[in-house]
Amino acid sequence: MDNKLEIQNFSFYYGQFQALINLNLPIRRNQITALIGPSGCGKSTFLRALNRMNDTIKGARAEGQVLLDGKNIYDPDVDVVQLRQRVGMVFQRPNPFPQSIYNNVAYGPRVLGLAGGNGRLDEIVEQSLRDAALWEDVKDRLEGPAQALNPGQQQRLCIARTIAVKPEVVLMDEPCSALDPVATLKIEELMQQLAADYTIVIVTHSMEQAARASHWTGFFWLGELVEYGRTPDLFTNPEKELTEAYITGRQG
């Protein structure tokens, strides 16, 4: 099996507090990996550690290795800005910039200088919006404000904005927690299509979502990875008692 990311003996600290304890797991290429667990179990911290978004937090410190295609992203010679271009992120609350829809998607290609001429930029924007299943909704109002969209559309816009810079990995931090069931389903369908081109890691509170939409699942408890495996196996036949208790709702 081909691993896009390889997490080895990884621990993470906020000052004195150890948020992640000695994690070891692979993230498979072009697959969807779901991270589940109760609030405060460290799954979001782990996700943010994968593109070093935690760097902006004071007193945060990482130990161990996160290998992206074999290269440790915590090595001193790694450029964080380039890393985040390769490992993009979609957040819990849709956070489009207070600008036009077009500018939101064009933002990444512009700052990274991906588009040569303006015609090329139009192409990237259209393709990204199509890939995010949003093109039909917004093609007539690209210059309209992004924040006039409904939350589900806003979240798909954020996905379009992320994939516009052609990342290799897309991290999603509870991307559906602010959305209604219909919008949630759309995002899940979208994830299945995106998995053809991207490696996806999703943190979710909803076990149904993890069971429906992922290939692999990791179960976190108090900063530790309790169990990791193929999603159908983990949900139907968990190895650990704690996992079973959590997914059946007896613990959590």
Next chain:
Amino acid sequence: MATYEEIEQTREDTAVSPTPRRRNGRELIIEGLILASGVSVIIIITLIFLFLLKEGLPAFTSQPISTFWGRRWYPIEETYGLLPLLAGSLLVTVGAVVIAVPLGLTTAVYLGEFAPDWLREILKPLIEVLAGIPSIVLGFLGWVALAPLIQNMGAPTGLTAFTGSLILAYMALPTIISITEDALYAVPKEYRDGSLAIGATHWQTVWRVVLPAARSGIVIAIMLGVGRAIGETMAVMLVTGNAANIPELGLGMMFQPIRTMTATIAAEMGEVAQGSTHYSVLFAIGIVLFIITFLVNSLATRLIGGRPKQRGAQL
């Protein structure tokens, strides 16, 4: 900043509160007091404006309006051309804006986004202390320190429009810096995260996401800062030379003595006979100032655009 519609809305909301019987006497008294203070402000402003009109309007009737377009201000000869004063005010204010806005914005961006904590904790209070320095002290400083410096640089005199602009810029800076920094701080962290997660650098994030999102707050900061500068009188009077002449157009324009409208009122009001033409002309200048301020404020409101709810970040 609530708009009138929102205030109306709030009033209606309170009016249809679910337990109207609970509204006892105390509640009514408090509401009455709040209403009274709100209304009294409006009344006072209206009275000021009416007074200004009453004292100033005779200036426009006692002589042809065209005299005000004159290029000479010689009250002794009954020549009341306002152009030199307008030009003086314009020069000093524009000069101050050109100096203070870039300096203020960059300082605020540095403080809010790039400065290490320990430095910010030293600089912020210092800048706020600056705002508290009485303007006359700044004027004095300009007179004894700045003016000789400018004269040494080759200007015919140290008391010039440029000296005034520097002093005014210095007065506007604390306001611009402090309010801009608040506006930057009010930009949701989500926007920064969204930008950083795409692979934008810190500076790209600030320039392309944070600053545009804080636009309305920044416009308010500039307006308040510049507002302080436009209305300033004494400091400007000290350092601009008070010569009511129209500066010759050109590069040297900033390095000639000028006189502002506010300084004219302050300098001459003590000497005029009450009710004379000169007296009402000074009030007419006040009306002109009032109109200019009103225009600048409306322009700012249009720049901010839309109702507060639709804006990105607010103060």
